[in-house]
Amino acid sequence: MKADITKICIKYKLTDSEEDVLRFIIENIETIENLSIRSVSNTCYCSTTVVMNLAKKLKYKGYSEMTQKLKEELLGKQEDLNKSNSFLHTFSDFSNLKKENFIKILTQHKKEAIYIIGSGFCEPIAKYIQDKLMLLRFHSFFTWHRENYINPHTEKPLLICISKSGETSYITELAKFCKEHNYSVISFTNDKNNTLKNFSTLTFSLFDNAVLDEQNSVSNSFYPNVLFLFEYLIGCYLEHHKLEIPDSY
Known part of the structure; x- marks a missing residue:
């Protein structure tokens, strides 16, 4: 899934590394729950601390909640739209x-x-x-x-x-x-x-x-x-x- 996250980066004052992690999560949102925090950090060439800092800035308790909520938000919204007749x-x-x-x-x-x-x-x-x-x-x-x-x-x-x-x-x-x-x-x-x-x-x-x-x-x-x-x-x-x-x- 592609997304323009410019305003999110500005609003939450994300660093370049945090932006890379968020973009990776969104682009792989359908399978992200199968990836550990270390797998994500290794793929994005950053530390697990960067991933945790991103979660905190986005107001999530941790990596698991961040990936779960983002998946629900991004995939659930489209499903709701397709089902809605009102x-x-x-x-x-x-x-x-x-x-x-x-x-x-x-x-x-x-x-x-x-x-x-x-x-x-x-x-x-x-x-x-x-x-x-x-x-x-x-x-x-x-x-x-x-x-x-x-x-x-x-x-x-x-x-x-x-x-x-x-x-x-x-x-x-x-x-x-x-x-x-x-x-x-x-x-x-x-x-x-x-x-x-x-x-x-x-x-x-x-x-x-x-x-x-x-x-x-x-x-x-x-x-x-x-x-x-x-x-x-x-x-x-x-x-x-x-x-x-x-x-x-």
């Missing part, structure tokens, strides 16, 4: 309370600036959300310019972040800035603990069957389901206010 399976923590909070926050920001941001494959999704909100007469902007957040167009803006990993540094920095200045932050991200969630007023966690696939090189349900969930939430907002989508400009 979109509800993809929204791991969705609730009526979150839906109501979304409607409340959006209502509060009807006349406020709404900034939407996303990078990579999340960027076109962010631009779609910006266009949809503009169609509904919200003051929505897709912008990377930090100046807009330092000197916003209105007093209490809203930031909507779309980030599959929840670890894109510029996005998490903007979310942190907004939280520190008491701006509301809504995030759409994966179903793992990540930095973006810590700075969000409201988070929608979506099932991610390919956590380590940062290049979107395999089949992935995360991106289309962000749009699916957003459209559902907008429908709830319109129904709550008994509104219809206005005619185009």
